Structure formats: structure tokens, C-alpha cells
Amino acid sequence: MLIRRTDGTMRLVTILACIRQLIGREGRDPPGAGPGEVCSLLINTFAGDSGEEGEHEEPGSAEAIRTACRRMQGAETKGDLLRIIAGEVAAFDLHDLEAMNARFERKVSHLPEGYRDRLLESVREEIFSAHHRLLLLSRNGGGQRMDEPPDPALDAYCSMVAEACTAKAREKDPRDLYLKYLLSAFTIFVQEEPAHPVGTPFPGGQIVDEWEGAYLCPARDMADDVPYALCPYCPAAQSTEPTYPEMRARRREQRQRESLANYWTNYKG
Template structure:
């Protein structure tokens, strides 16, 4: 299975020597973070009712037709208005159940990132749609957005063959806001992967330790994420090392060009 091979590669890439602990389930955690279908619990929709694939496909076509971030923001706000706080809580509760067996220290850090991914994104979406933004909302959308809409329509249609796609669609809507309107990674900075590496930011660039390893996972967010593949490990302590390296480079440049 292609996903299994990818997960094995991710474990080798992000793992820190001697850091694997019994029961951490690195395969499962990596799948939850990368494979959107694995993250979606598959339960039936709650009291808010279902969302038809016809409605989702129609919304995706509307989104494909917009040109600016502001236009996309308005459609996403309209679509997410059908959901309420209970839906967000249900999404979060699903993920909590799936990772309940993980070691507490790692689980708490992971859940903190997931809550930001769900509740934080929704809060920012509501505020921006109500209060408006600056000129950045007049900026054109990234070229990959058309492909993202097609992927969402296909993914929700596939999910509908098994269960209601309501929460999967909400996941994609929030991710569209995060990745294409505010241009941030689908998983917030600080999201921990098994082995210790994290999604990071350095000098205005978002870094992900598994970005290029997950491009072939069906319906994944990774191919559309603005984060780039990190070229060096992204353990939390690496930020201090990068800062020290940059300081040394600046000093070397100063002595070479001004005091040399």
C-alpha cells in the first residue's frame, strides 16, 4: 500500500535515534496528520444534519471561479455558517479519541496544535469575514487553488460512499482558509511529528519535515500547503542553532566587508 510505504519513509526521516517509545504509534499519528481520511472519524453527522455531495460540488465550482482571497473568504464564510460550535467540538473530540492511548506529554502537545487548527482557524475566519482585512484580501489566489477545489470535491464524493462527508468538508474549508487566504501551513507552527520534529517557521518561510514525502497520499493537504520541505531537521532546539549560525554569518560578513 502506497501510504504504508510513505509512512515508513517518514519514520526514517523524522525519527530521532533512540526516541521511539513503545505504544506511541508513529504510523497512526503520521497517518492522522497526513491522510485526511484517516483523520476523519467516519461517524455519522450530528444534530446539524448532513451535507450532500451535490451541494459540496456546487460550492467547489463556485470557489474555483473566484480570483481573490477576499472572494474566497466570503464563500468559505458562507459555507461554514452551516456549522456551529458543536460541530467544531465533535471534530476535536474525534481526534482526541484517536490519540487517547499516546503518551501524555506528546498527546498534549499534539492536541494543542489540533485545537488551534480547528478552533483557532474558525475564530480567525469569523473575525476576518466580519471585520474585513487590508489590501491583502485583494491579492490573487495561489495557482494551486483550482486543483485543491477539484480534490475536495473528489474526496467528499469518495467519503459519501461510506459515511456522511459533513466533517471532512468542514476540515477542507478551514484548511482552505488557512492555506490560501492567510497563507499559513495546514498544521500550525509547532505541530509535533513522531520522533520530535515540528512544523516550524524561519525568516518568513514555513518548514515541514515531511512535506515532500506525502505528496502521493490521496486527498492529503500536503501538496497544497505553503510550507516547504525542510532541508535540515526541525527539532525545537534547531531554532537556537539557526539563530547562532545566522549571527556568525552576519559577523563574518561584517568583518569581511567593513573591517577587512
């Protein structure tokens, strides 16, 4: 079981139960998938970090991480933030990314193959694609809108990262956890995209979706009270209707009907 029932995690158990009720649909849960475990991995970044002890020779410095977080808080533009994140990520290599992905693969190895493959595809995008885009953007000197200020939530995000990594350092090296937060900071505050890519499947069949320029998540509001989670800072909004993949076609049909009704009302009397 990935969730230890301590005082700080009892709320998470309740939240995950709510998520299961919210996004579950009869016949859609993959058999034996363990919805609570999957949701915990997706929502609770801190709890999902369980790298092997001794994986790095030198433990990560919590003080160095706190210093870097203060620098990120001082970023006046997205370009400034990009350069700081790129500098921090430069301390990691491909092995670190592969190890992060391998740990997640082991944790979900018991899931049904079809669901597991869809989930792992999203996780690989979250890790490797984010890293690749970060390198390209930083090497090319940034891109459009890099002169804009980052979202004001960056300040609280950096404080959360510093606190989470300091807490992790009391148990073991916080280096791997810090890498997760750096990649997510790039995705959320530089790219302004959801922490989990569009298409990420949740137990029950719903996905992180995009519709008419807005990002939608079926579990966004259920994770605000989870310590050290990414969700409170994610640009995805809580979906107000189910986000099953087939819902896109239904939304398009609805928009077409609305447009047709508007045409007949305003132009044809």
C-alpha cells in the first residue's frame, strides 16, 4: 500500500475515496487497477517518491534547494525562470530521468496492460518530453511570451517545494523529488500547461483534457489539501462534466447545435 495512515495522510485516504466516487464509472475501472494507488501516484508527488537508498553517493543539499527556490521566487519574467530551472536541471542527467521513469513503471507493473500502457505514455511525456522541451527552449534563448511575468502562484509553489524537499531530506536524499518539482515548474509556470499532460488517464476512464483553450481535470479540486501536491498550482480547472475521451465528440456536436440555433434565432428570425 502506498499510503501510510499517519495523521498527515488520513485526509488523503478520504480524498482518494471521493475521487473514486467522482470519476468512477461502472465497467470502466481496469480490473485490479487499485484506483487509490494510481490516484495517489498522480496526485501526491511527495508520497510517490520512493527512490532506492544509496542511489546517489552524495545526499542532496536541502539548503541548496531552498536557495534555488528563493532564486526562482525572484524571477521577474518567464525567461528568467526558464534560465534558473535550466541551470538546476543541468545537475541531472539521462540516468536520473530513466531511473524516475523506471520507478514509476515498477509501481504500476501490476495494472492491466492496456491501462498501464496509456498511463506510462503520459508519464514518459511528463518526464522526458518536458526535459527535452526545457533544453530546447533554454538553448534557443527562450520563445514567445518569455518577457511576461510568471503566474503569481510561483511564489507559493517555490515555498512548497523548499518545504517538501527539506522534509524529504530528513528521511533520505531529496534530489529525485527536487527533479520532479523542477520539471513541473517548467511545465506549469513557463509553458502554462497542466502538470499531467492532456490525455493522462485516471481510474474510471476520465482524462486530463483540453477544450476551447482551457485545460480540464476530473480530480483537480479533490487534491487541494494534499500536502506537497502539484494540483493547487496547476492551470487545469476542475471539470464540470465528465472528461471521458468520447466526450470531445459530444461537445463538438453540442457546439454545432448551439451555433445552428444561434443562426436561426439571430439571422433567420
